[in-house]
Amino acid sequence: MNKLVTEVLQGSVRAMARLITLVENEDPCSLEYLGAIYPHTGNAHVLGITGSPGTGKSTLTDRITTALRRRAQSVGIIAVDPSSPFTGGALLGDRIRMQRASGDSEVFIRSMATRGNLGGLARTTADVVKIMDAFGKDWIIVETVGVGQDEVDIVRTADTTIVVLAPGLGDTIQSMKAGVMEIADLYAVNKADRSGAEALLTEVKLRVEQDAEIKKTLWQAPVLKTVALDDQGTESLLDAVVSHRNFLKQSGNFEIVRREKAREETLSLLKEEISRTMVEKILGNGRFEALIDDIVAFRKDPYTSVQEIVGTIFPDSE
Amino acid sequence: MAGKKRIKVIMAKPGLDGHDRGAKLLARVFAEAGMEVVYTGLRQTPELIVDTALQEDADVVGLSSLSGVHNYFFPRVVELLRGKGLDDVLVVGGGIIPEEDVPGLKDSGVAAIFGPGTRTEDIVKFIEKEVRTQ
Ligand code: B12
Ligand SMILES: Nc1nc2c(ncn2[C@@H]2O[C@H](COP(=O)(O)OP(=O)(O)OP(=O)(O)O)[C@@H](O)[C@H]2O)c(=O)[nH]1
Ligand SMILES: [Mg+2]
Secondary structure, eight states: OOHHHHHHHTTOHHHHHHHHHHHHTTOTTHHHHHHHHGGGOSOSEEEEEEESTTSSHHHHHHHHHHHHHHTTOOEEEEEEEOOOTTTOOEEEOGGGGOTTTTTOTTEEEEEEEOTTOOSSSOTTHHHHHHHHHHHTOSEEEEEOOOOOSSOOTHHHHOSEEEEEEOTTTTOOTGGGTTGGGGGOSEEEEOOTTSTTHHHHHHHHHHHHHHHHHHSOOSOOOOEEEOBGGGTBSHHHHHHHHHHHHHHHHHHSHHHHHHHHHHHHHHHHHHHHHHHHHHHHHHHHTSHHHHHHHHHHTTSSOHHHHHHHHHHHHSTTOO | OOOOOOOEEEEEOBTTOOOOHHHHHHHHHHHHTTOEEEEOOSSBOHHHHHHHHHHHTOSEEEEEESSSOHHHHHHHHHHHHHHTTOTTOEEEEEESOOGGGHHHHHHTTOOEEEOTTOOHHHHHHHHHHHSOOO
16 A cells, blocks of 8 residues: 555554645545545544634634543544635635644644635545544544535535524524525534624524424434633533434434435546546547537537537447 | 645744734735745744644744744754654744844754845745745
């Protein structure tokens, strides 16, 4: 097996950091490395932390991590922040709020920039989760970028997702009607020391009760109050996360969800690989430019042409 | 699959020095230049800075000091980095650092020191030129 992968499996922090970089950079070797990593994954519980900008996701991540450490669990953290669409650069600031967790040798924190990906995570965040999992972290916490409504990639990556809300940030049900509210396994109403927290709590609880009436689900998302700044409510929040994990395991949902995720992931890798290799071939044989000439001159149309090309690659696909 | 290597910088304030304007400014300047910058915040021990560099697989560690602690902290960070096998991490420093201290810092492994009034483009250029390639 590859030396770097072996070192990661043996617990080398430096090797893990290097491997994450290769995967993040989509280095040509990274697929091979991830293939070698895969059999060693599946042991960590992956906790997603999402919510609007500034609600306290990083601070809460820090406190949950210290609570997990009190329970003798090892933790990997992936903190995602947006890249600038203009310069490609990024300011990765989540770590500033994770001062308690950093400095603990059983905690590994990695900041990631989205590098143009839109779903609230980087394209390779799920792969980095796998690396930390194979390394042996018991828990992996993924903090998304501060999200609006559509950035819900986290559900495909996390086993349990906490949506963090806070008063005074325009976090009302009106502003969060689509997307984000649907993905919560738990709600944390953070900054409960601020005015407006009670009202927000009531509003979210009501919403959860309404949801339960509209569609019957086996799990009803608990709504908890936290003051991450003062480490209040962290233990109860973690207890609720653990309850959700137990629910997943006992209800058999865990296996169902894992299968769904494996299916989705494999399918999307397949699509990418097919499109990459096929397009490479098609562009390589030189006839493509001639076809474009025909299309520009209206001798052919793009719709039929594409069907014809696909037909020659997969002759029996009809 | 295109390799998407970007320069990753840790911007750190060692010790109790609270002057963070320069560090924050540079964090922004580096991000504008297309780098990925982790700002650690104030009051970092050399151990914390090096742990961060290790976990983040940093290409560059930037140290900012305006309170006269550079002669202890900067060499200590370099020493700990090298102790963890992070030999190719570029260490640069800045802030209020007397001219006569610069040779000693360079001997200890700090690649360059940039004082007040340095054009930030020059700092960016220096990093782009000196940073490791792999
Ligand atoms: C603003 C300021 C403050 C502000 C700080 C606000 C803040 N959040 O940053 C306040 C008022 C809080 C403050 C407080 C104090 N200050 Co004061 N402060 C200054 C002042 C006037 C400007 C510093 C500044 O922000 N410059 C602007 C930034 C952008 O410049 P810069 O940091 O130098 O960065 C540039 C370069 O140095 C370089 N650079 C900097 N860092 C890095 C890092 C890397 C990696 C690289 C590549 C480059 C680089 O690039 C930047 C761009 O060119 C300086 C005097 C001066 N002219 O420098 C005194 C000064 C730094 N302060 C001083 C002192 C003594 C204090 C206090 C101890 C005063 C007191 N007795 O209370 C306190 C201590 C506070 C603390 N907890 O540490 C002294 C330090 C003396 C020394 N080193 O021996 C100075 C030099 C004033 C003086 N002449 O006496 N201060
Ligand atoms: N009053 C109060 N402030 C808090 C609480 N939790 C976090 N904060 C503050 O809220 C601000 C934002 O906290 P972060 O943890 O950085 O929030 P975030 O959601 O990670 O922010 P982004 O990653 O930028 O979206 C910081 O100034 C925190 O100190 C809390 O419980 N009460
Ligand atoms: Mg954050």
